[in-house]
Amino acid sequence: MTTGYTLAWIVYLLGALALLAAAWRVTRGFRREWRHLLLVSAAALLLTPGPMSVNDSLMLAPALFVLVLDGLFDTLDSASRAGLIMLGVWLVALVISLIFQLLVRPRPRPETD
Numbered sequence: 242m243t244t245g246y247t248l249a250w251i252v253y254l255l256g257a258l259a260l261l262a263a264a265w266r267v268t269r270g271f272r273r274e275w276r277h278l279l280l281v282s283a284a285a286l287l288l289t290p291g292p293m294s295v296n297d298s299l300m301l302a303p304a305l306f307v308l309v310l311d312g313l314f315d316t317l318d319s320a321s322r323a324g325l326i327m328l329g330v331w332l333v334a335l336v337i338s339l340i341f342q343l344l345v346r347p348r349p350r351p352e353t354d
């Protein structure tokens with residue numbers, strides 16, 4: 242079971258990285274601020290793990306899938322756990338992105354007469 246679980250995560254992460262690379266390419270014409278916002282949001286949506294119980298043991302799965310499937314087939318309490326985790330990761334990622342953008346923003350050049 243653990244080799245299948247590990248292989249599934251490897252395949253999922255490779256697919257998510259391919260989607261992020263495509264999003265990077267698609268958003269190349271956007272302004273820097275909007276591009277960071279969209280890419281950080283997509284990365285948080287795709288790469289956040291969420292708790293999933295399988296045979297009375299706790300495993301991790303992509304939180305987006307846990308949120309949707311628990312919302313459809315289980316209680317909203319279990320779906321809200323994955324949603325809160327995704328929200329927290331997204332907010333932390335946005336704050337880190339904002340700090341990064343403020344640190345590396347281009348400095349205005351002084352005008353010379």
